[in-house]
Amino acid sequence: MRLLIKFSSDTAIKIPVGYNYYFQxxxxxxxxxxVIHDKGVGARNYKLFTFSRPIGAYKYSKTEKVLTYEKEVKWLISAVDNEFLEKIVSNLMNTDFVKIGEQKLLLSSIEVMKTPPLKIFKSPIQIKMLSPVTIYSTLYDGEGKRKTYYYSPFERDFSTKLKENILRKFNALYNKTPDDDRFEIEAVKPKKEWEKIVEYKGTIIKGWMGRYRLAGNPELI
Incomplete structure (x- = not known):
């Protein structure tokens, strides 16, 4: 299930560039x-939800490092667990306002969007990222120091590592491996400007926007 939430304000809406931290x-x-706050699946306690970037026309200020929207902004949340989203809806309906950084936002509307049936996800399918996709490995140098390596869609391992991540989460959610583990992701005419670098809790994270072709088992797509 997915939620499309619309927030509004009497004045222009200013959201910090590092919006991930504030929305989460x-x-x-x-x-x-x-109790659902701490609920996850598998040994790694995966939180199986994702959300988009703030949606709407905006102006970016390099000096203030903020995105300015004209009195309205939309936000899409998707989750495997419907109870998670139901709690979000219930609590939003009973809240006077929410805060993104120092910005107070009023709830304008919530649209519940059902998860499309599997038959829609015919392989191959083309998608557009609503938030940057991040694929990384933790490596160690000769001195044993840990380093995070971020993959780009220009690399073959981008698809391989994403598939491994999806299979781990599938196993954690259903406690089994899929009968069909085919999955591939390929960027459609990738561009360097798709790369997005954000700061989250003091850590620099690299992700990629853009359009991609997905192929494989519809359950994994």
Whole structure:
């Protein structure tokens, strides 16, 4: 299930460039008094939800490092667990406002979007990223120092590592491996400007926007 949430303000909406932290903090604030806040799946306690970048026309200020929207912004959340999203809806409906950084936002509307049936995901299918996709490995140098290596869609391992990640989460969610483990992702005419570098809790993270072709088992797509 997915939620398309619309927020509004009487004035221009200013959202920090490092919006990931603020939107995730808002989510956890909405769930802070609920056991679902700590609910995950598998040994790694995966939180199987994702959310888009703020959606809407904006102006970017390099000096302030903020995105300015004209009194309205949309936001899409998707999750495997419907209960997770139901709690978000319930708590939003009982909240006067939410805060993104120092910006107070009012709830304008919530649209519940059903998960499309598997038959729609015919292989291959083309998608557009609504938030940067991040694929990385933790490596160690000769001195044993840890280093994070981020893969790009220009590399073959980008698809391989994403497939490994999907299979781990499938196994954690269903406690089994899929009968058909075919999965490939290929960037459609990738461009360097698709790369997005964001700061999250003091850590630099690299991700990629753009359009991609997915092929394989519809359950994994």
């Amino acid at each position: 903090s808002m989510l956890y604030d909405l769930l802070s008094d609920d």
